[in-house]
Amino acid sequence: MQRSSPAGSALSRRDFLGGATVVGMSGLVPGFVALPFDNGSRQVVGGFPQKGEMILQRMRPPLLETPFEVFDKGVFTPNDRFYVRWHLANIPTSIDPSDFRLKVHGVVRQEISLSPAQLMRDFPVFEIAAVNQCSGNSRGLFAPRVSGAQWANGAMGNALWRGVRLRDVLDRAGVGAGARQVRFRGLDTGLLPQTPIMMKSLELDHARDGEVMIAYAMNGEPLPMLNGFPLRLVVPGWYGTYWVKALTDIEVLGQDDDNYWMKKSYLIPDTPGADITPGQQGVKMIPINRMVPRSFFTNVKNDSQVKREQTLRGIAFGGDTGVARVLVSVDAGRSWQPARLGSDHGKYSFRQWELPVRFAAAGPQELRVKAVNTAGVAQPERPNWNASGFMRNVIESVSVQVG
Amino acid sequence: MARKTLALLMVAAILAGATGSWASPRMDKLNVELPTSTLLFPPGDGASIANGQCLMCHSVEMVLYQPQRTPTQWVETINKMRTVYGAPIPEGEVNALAAYLAAVIGHAGPRPKS
Numbered sequence: 105m106q107r108s109s110p111a112g113s114a115l116s117r118r119d120f121l122g123g124a125t126v127v128g129m130s131g132l133v134p135g136f137v138a139l140p141f142d143n144g145s146r147q148v149v150g151g152f153p154q155k156g157e158m159i160l161q162r163m164r165p166p167l168l169e170t171p172f173e174v175f176d177k178g179v180f181t182p183n184d185r186f187y188v189r190w191h192l193a194n195i196p197t198s199i200d201p202s203d204f205r206l207k208v209h210g211v212v213r214q215e216i217s218l219s220p221a222q223l224m225r226d227f228p229v230f231e232i233a234a235v236n237q238c239s240g241n242s243r244g245l246f247a248p249r250v251s252g253a254q255w256a257n258g259a260m261g262n263a264l265w266r267g268v269r270l271r272d273v274l275d276r277a278g279v280g281a282g283a284r285q286v287r288f289r290g291l292d293t294g295l296l297p298q299t300p301i302m303m304k305s306l307e308l309d310h311a312r313d314g315e316v317m318i319a320y321a322m323n324g325e326p327l328p329m330l331n332g333f334p335l336r337l338v339v340p341g342w343y344g345t346y347w348v349k350a351l352t353d354i355e356v357l358g359q360d361d362d363n364y365w366m367k368k369s370y371l372i373p374d375t376p377g378a379d380i381t382p383g384q385q386g387v388k389m390i391p392i393n394r395m396v397p398r399s400f401f402t403n404v405k406n407d408s409q410v411k412r413e414q415t416l417r418g419i420a421f422g423g424d425t426g427v428a429r430v431l432v433s434v435d436a437g438r439s440w441q442p443a444r445l446g447s448d449h450g451k452y453s454f455r456q457w458e459l460p461v462r463f464a465a466a467g468p469q470e471l472r473v474k475a476v477n478t479a480g481v482a483q484p485e486r487p488n489w490n491a492s493g494f495m496r497n498v499i500e501s502v503s504v505q506v507g
Numbered sequence: 508m509a510r511k512t513l514a515l516l517m518v519a520a521i522l523a524g525a526t527g528s529w530a531s532p533r534m535d536k537l538n539v540e541l542p543t544s545t546l547l548f549p550p551g552d553g554a555s556i557a558n559g560q561c562l563m564c565h566s567v568e569m570v571l572y573q574p575q576r577t578p579t580q581w582v583e584t585i586n587k588m589r590t591v592y593g594a595p596i597p598e599g600e601v602n603a604l605a606a607y608l609a610a611v612i613g614h615a616g617p618r619p620k621s
Binding site: 141142143144146149151152153154160161162163164165166167192193195197198199200201202220221249250251253254294295296297298299300320326329330333334364368 | 533534535536537538539540541542543544546563564565566568569572573574575576580584591592593594595612613
């Protein structure tokens with residue numbers, strides 16, 4: 105995915121996006137990127153607060169994709185390039201942490217209300233490196249296409265999250281008998297009264313597993329406003345939909361949550377890899393949950409020229425557990441070689457990989473990369489499909505010219 | 508003396524690290540200003556419905572970026588906006604809006620080279 109000028113084709117064909125209308129953000133001159141699917145031209149813009157250049161998927165509420173070259177620069181995704189995904193019209197833009205409170209209520213012995221300062225002062229510090237990936241990352245690559253945010257592969261990022269364990273906060277309130285789930289709500293709200301407030305829930309045992317946490321820092325800094333300042337739920341190994349931003353309300357439920365965002369939205373087919381045939385009926389649907397392994401090339405892309413001797417590199421993650429190995433093929437999948445893995449930042453983190461290769465001949469070649477996680481789950485050879493465009497994790501391939 | 512003080516400070520720093528008492532990031536009040544979108548739907552029969560009914564909750568870009576879809580598929584999306592999110596789109600305008608979106612969205616030509 106290379107930034108390119110809008111010369112010629114795709115953009116000029118769509119006059120309504122041409123010329124002055126490109127502005128939208130006054131005074132800024134955007135670049136462009138061609139995401140690798142039909143209708144994939146996007147602006148690359150600065151101008152969002154605390155953000156560098158991002159691929160614009162929607163201005164309001166913001167959907168911003170991380171340009172893929174960012175993932176070549178390090179194992180952690182910088183805060184100012186970390187992807188952004190909001191659902192509802194009213195998102196927070198002004199927060200004074202001294203006024204902000206996180207309330208814990210419901211089936212608890214004692215309701216509590218905590219300021220960010222109290223969280224920092226009164227609870228043990230917990231830190232974990234974890235990938236946050238949108239459920240619909242790579243949706244634009246689904247075939248047949250499905251509706252929703254048309255992301256390429258950049259709706260993900262890896263950060264070092266610092267904060268407190270959710271378990272410690274729940275225990276401070278005292279989880280009552282009969283508690284089943286824990287529900288989380290942020291500050292964002294809809295514009296219309298009927299719009300369902302975004303809330304997500306976890307089973308009580310999951311919420312108390314000692315890994316789910318409330319983060320007040322991301323890569324050593326307060327979270328950017330667009331990534332959930334001042335507090336955000338971190339659910340290692342699970343899709344980003346659960347990582348509630350601007351977390352302000354925790355409710356311990358005595359029954360299973362039946363709110364829209366758990367019962368009607370963010371559902372996947374209860375099949376291996378959330379994979380069904382387009383049009384398939386009568387499939388049991390369940391809330392999306394654990395992530396699956398993925399791996400990517402970061403220093404070569406489609407149509408790029410590579411040398412006969414070349415070090416290939418990229419990133420991988422295991423999903424809900426660590427990366428066991430990353431395998432690379434330089435002959436379209438006929439043979440595979442294990443890549444050398446970089447530093448281990450924990451099982452939920454990106455893991456860098458690299459492999460020096462020597463191509464047998466010049467000419468076109470297809471490279472592939474696949475990760476196998478420590479539970480033995482490997483990326484599939486065939487892409488999955490479901491109507492929501494969730495959980496894509498097919499083996500990645502790039503076509504290059506060996507010169 | 509100075510050397511001893513320095514050594515003590517270093518020990519203190521190591522202990523602080525080991526016990527997890529970390530200099531938390533200063534959390535000052537944060538105000539941000541979001542850019543606004545001035546983009547409207549492309550001209551065509553039904554553009555006024557789209558501009559009038561869709562842009563109150565979200566800007567136009569994600570809609571423009573959808574793949575080509577049939578009027579029936581757009582009716583499904585529009586009805587989700589109406590019934591789930593409460594978009595005040597009159598029932599009598601649903602088909603016209605769907606026909607418009609099917610006609611203008613996703614016809615961006617051949618697949619771009621990345």
